[in-house]
Amino acid sequence: MTKPDPIPARLAALKTxxxxxxxxxxxxxxxTEPPPFNRRYLESRLAYRIQELAYGGLKPETIKRLxxxxxxxxGGNITTRRIRADRDRPITGTRLLREWQGVEQIVTVMQGGFEWQGRPYQSLSAIARxxxxxxxxxxxxxxxxxxxRAA
Known part of the structure; x- marks a missing residue:
């Protein structure tokens, strides 16, 4: 009789x-020290690592192909990568509106970042925080x- 695989139970336990x-x-x-990311990120990376250690990681051929x-x-060019990321960015001057706890928040897209309440920010995440x-x-x-959809 084969012993049941403990990995699925370990993965399920991560949620709680x-x-x-x-x-x-x-x-x-x-x-290493855990990164300062959200709980969901920690869960997903831990789940992958648990499986990687138990069943093995990607084959060298797969890594080379990726x-x-x-x-x-x-082309390995970080500038090209950043240009691609900027394609999805709203055009300069766009105003983003979001109501939070009954207060309307207005962010303006600037050339090199964003502006909220008269202050410049590098990212929307910093403003949301x-x-x-x-x-x-x-x-x-x-x-x-x-x-x-992104997940």
Whole structure:
């Protein structure tokens, strides 16, 4: 009789594990400090790492193929990558509106960033954090990206 695989149970347990315990698992599995990202990110990376350690990671051929596809896409040029990311950015002068707790928040898209309440910001996420006091994906917070579709 074969022993049941404990990995699915371990993965399911991540959903109910406290954030401090997730961070402790991160330290054990990655041997680094956990990044300052949200709980969902920690869960997904831990789930991948648990499976990677139990079943093995990507084959070297797969890694080479992925790297080749990345090179083919942008030639390994970070400037090209940034230009592609800027394509989705609203045009300069666009005003983004979001009501938060009964208060209308207005952000203006600037040439090198964003402006909210007369102050410049590099990212929408920084503005969303200033408004809410918690970490948000700024594109999702301002309705520029459907979080479910992106996931």
């Amino acid at each position: 594990t406290s954030t401090p315990d997730l961070k402790a698992q991160w330290r054990d599995l990655f041997e 790297e080749a596809l990345g090179e083919q896409l942008d 200033a408004i809410t006091g918690t970490r948000w994906n700024g594109w999702v917070f301002f309705g520029l990206k459907n979080h479910r």
